[in-house]
Amino acid sequence: MSIQDIIKGKKEWRAHVARVKALPQDYRIVYKEIQKYLFKVGPVELTDGTGLLSGIVDLFEEGAASGKGVLEVTGNDVAAFCDDLIKDSKTYADIYQESARQKVNKAMNKDKGKTK
Template identity: 65%
Template sequence: MGIRDIIEGKKQWRAHVARIKNLPPDYQIVYHEIQRYVFKVGPVDLLDGPLLTELVDFFEEGVAAGKGVLQITGPDVAAFVDGLLQDIPTYADVYQESLTKKKHGL
């Protein structure tokens, strides 16, 4: 990764953060809680994947439709996030696979 890639990555992240700051306060709170959880769980392609950008897109659509954040995520935000991550490999999955391989001598 070159210096230009780092600079471009920072520009993209700043633009992403600016979009979040334009959301209503309830959306911002839920976004930051989701982000904290996602960073902890660690999808393997989090930084290269579209998950967080698509989440902001989804939230902006909810705002445009005049809906509250819990109207679009449902009352159980954790279940909503688990649904988002359902088909995305995480570092926890990779670790579990390595344990399984060790257990079976592979």
């Protein structure tokens, strides 16, 4: 990654944050919770830019412009809203689960060799 890429990424992130700050307060609160949720359990691709997060801001800007409350846009279960957004994406949870499975299988196979 070149210095130009880093600078471009920072500019894009600052513009994204400015869009979030321009949202009504209820939208900002829910956006921050969505962001936290996605950073914890979210898709691996989330770190590849702000595509998903920008899409959420787009949706929120449209909802706010049409006078809807944020929960009219997301539904009452914001975590379910997030899960639906990432349902077809590989998540960090998936990677961790696969790693744990592999370690258990390796340990179990190693123990089987010792008992013979």
